[in-house]
Amino acid sequence: MNLFLLATAGETIRELVFNLQRVISLAINITIGVTVALLIARWIIDAANINPFGRLFYYVRKPTNEMIYRARSSQFFLPLKRALGFDPAIIMILIALAILWMVANGIFGNLFTVMLGLGQSLDAFSFGQPFTGARYLIGTALLSVIFFLLALMTIIFVNWIFGFFNNAAYWAMNRIGPLLRIFEFGGVFAGWSFVILWIVLSWFAAPAVLYVFFQA
Secondary structure, eight states, X not given: OHHHHHHHHHHHHHXXXXXXXHHHHXXXXXXXXXXXXXXXXXXXXXXXXXXXXXXXXXXXXXXXXHHHHHHHHSTTHHHHHHHHSSOOHHHHXXXXXXXXXXXXXXXXXXXXXXXXXXXXXXXXXXXXXXXXXXXXXXXXXXXXXXXXXXXXXXXXXXXXXXXXXXXXXXXXXXXXXXXHHHTOOOGGGTTXXXXXXXXIIIIIIHHHHHHHHHOO
């Protein structure tokens, strides 16, 4: 009975991951579609000089006001405006949206990897392979730690570019700060500790754990 429950739990986790992937993909498409439509409508209203006190003007511009404000407050706004010769706020919003969804998709992908690792562990235990199950479980725990650190770094990165998540970024920086100091080598590598730590975690630590603990 216990083995059956473990097998059922593993299958449930895989189905949950599959359904969440579909939901996230749908959310990405809807968010991009709605945002693009609102920005195009805003641009048309501005270009046509429609009455700024009308209801159409209010309902179209209100959802994008915060986006425009964030874009124009960004440290990249003035350099881009000088380089392009026009207001780049809408372009910046679309690029920011793409980056944010790419980052979010990466975080969810890491979460799904951990969930699938847990599912593999439960499957191994249910098939009477305790050592394999333990190996998968240890690998899952290690990946959880690595992906948690990468998530903290992602929050800091997004805050630096867009100014989002100030409180979360402050907390994340306090957590990740001691590790960054370890990778501050000085010399030609001075100031590169963030990039070095990211490379160590994503290019070496995570693939090593996957290879050692999840190989067939």
